[in-house]
Amino acid sequence: MGSRLSVDEWIRVEHGVVPDGSWLTMMSRVAKFHHKHRFSSSENHGHDMGYRIALTIEELGELSAAITKGKPDEEASEELADLLILILGHSLAMKVDLEQEFHKKMDKIMTRKARKGSLGIRVTDYADQD
Numbered sequence: 001m002g003s004r005l006s007v008d009e010w011i012r013v014e015h016g017v018v019p020d021g022s023w024l025t026m027m028s029r030v031a032k033f034h035h036k037h038r039f040s041s042s043e044n045h046g047h048d049m050g051y052r053i054a055l056t057i058e059e060l061g062e063l064s065a066a067i068t069k070g071k072p073d074e075e076a077s078e079e080l081a082d083l084l085i086l087i088l089g090h091s092l093a094m095k096v097d098l099e100q101e102f103h104k105k106m107d108k109i110m111t112r113k114a115r116k117g118s119l120g121i122r123v124t125d126y127a128d129q130d
Contacts (some may be wrong), residue, residue: 046093
């Protein structure tokens, strides 16, 4: 099975409407959302990565505010979902196989050692600093 990269390829995927734990369901639903609102059209700028990154920063700020202001967990959860939907949409805009890239990155970071700094634990590539 070839990788699905475009909105048009993803909207053809059959999926349920209830959570089923499937990557296919999530990506297909986000693709249908992109298709419905014509994000890829130049006048809508929905696949312009500069615009998308600005939206991501906005949503991250909303998540941060929900947490730091002690809002109910439901509000923080909704903001976290907004971020996930945006990230999945980024992969559509960039035509990236995000599932494949996720697994490649997990394989890589699982080999790294963690370091604890003054603010907490980090698992970063420190090769240049050793």
